[in-house]
Amino acid sequence: EVQLAESGGGWVQPGGSLRLSCAASGFNFNNYNMNWVRQAPGKGLEWLSYINAVAITMYYADSVKGRFTISRDNARNSLYLQMNSLRADDTAVYYCARSQLAAFDMWGQGTLVTVSS
Amino acid sequence: QSALTQPASVSGSPGQSITISCTGTSSDVGGYNYVSWYQHHPGKAPKLILYDVTKRSSGLSNRFSGSKSGNTASLTISGLQAEDEADYYCSSYTTSTTWVFGGGTKLTVL
Numbered sequence: 001e002v003q004l005a006e007s008g009g010g011w012v013q014p015g016g017s018l019r020l021s022c023a024a025s026g027f028n029f030n031n032y033n034m035n036w037v038r039q040a041p042g043k044g045l046e047w048l049s050y051i052n053a054v055a056i057t058m059y060y061a062d063s064v065k066g067r068f069t070i071s072r073d074n075a076r077n078s079l080y081l082q083m084n085s086l087r088a089d090d091t092a093v094y095y096c097a098r099s100q101l102a103a104f105d106m107w108g109q110g111t112l113v114t115v116s117s
Numbered sequence: 118q119s120a121l122t123q124p125a126s127v128s129g130s131p132g133q134s135i136t137i138s139c140t141g142t143s144s145d146v147g148g149y150n151y152v153s154w155y156q157h158h159p160g161k162a163p164k165l166i167l168y169d170v171t172k173r174s175s176g177l178s179n180r181f182s183g184s185k186s187g188n189t190a191s192l193t194i195s196g197l198q199a200e201d202e203a204d205y206y207c208s209s210y211t212t213s214t215t216w217v218f219g220g221g222t223k224l225t226v227l
Binding site: 035037043044045046047050059060061062095097100101102103104105106107108109110 | 118120149151153155157161162163164165168169174206208210214215216217218219220221
């Protein structure tokens with residue numbers, strides 16, 4: 001079955017760090033660009049970051065630039081998001097999403113990150 | 118990058134048609150034919166329904182169609198069905214080599 005599965009969410013204090021993972025299965029992960037997207041409670045979707053298939057090119061939204069780092073391990077079929085200096089407004093469900101040209105054609109179920117003291 | 122503008126909610130009766138607009142700028146919606154639309158049932162994974170403005174995702178019903186004029190893209194759902202009730206988001210590639218989503222539209226099937 002073709003799927004993406006996020007993990008690593010949880011509760012963290014403001015200023016803390018968390019690393020999210022996204023495990024891909026059922027397709028050739030090496031051939032696809034990947035993204036992270038989040039949805040804060042009661043809010044819409046927000047694109048966060050992109051990484052190309054060979055991990056040479058990365059892009060970030062201004063809201064996370066300098067605090068979040070996207071990476072991937074093609075040998076492990078895995079995508080990661082290292083999140084540092086977390087703030088209360090980073091509280092959200094975080095999704096990994098596969099790129100198909102300029103669209104996101106497959107999504108995981110999401111993992112919840114709560115930033116609170 | 119500001120979010121694209123969508124109506125907060127739309128509604129329609131079964132069998133009717135509805136249209137959801139998505140307004141951006143010349144730096145995103147107006148600058149590229151890279152608008153996509155997503156259906157999101159809360160608690161589930163978002164689902165791609167249209168890409169490149171008008172192209173339907175594989176297996177998607179032809180009740181869903183897309184268009185664009187200037188800086189505004191639109192999603193039309195014809196023959197509304199109860200299972201169409203969901204949140205809908207537009208997205209566009211931008212000149213900043215980023216992507217931007219709309220604020221989302223809640224579709225209620227009356």
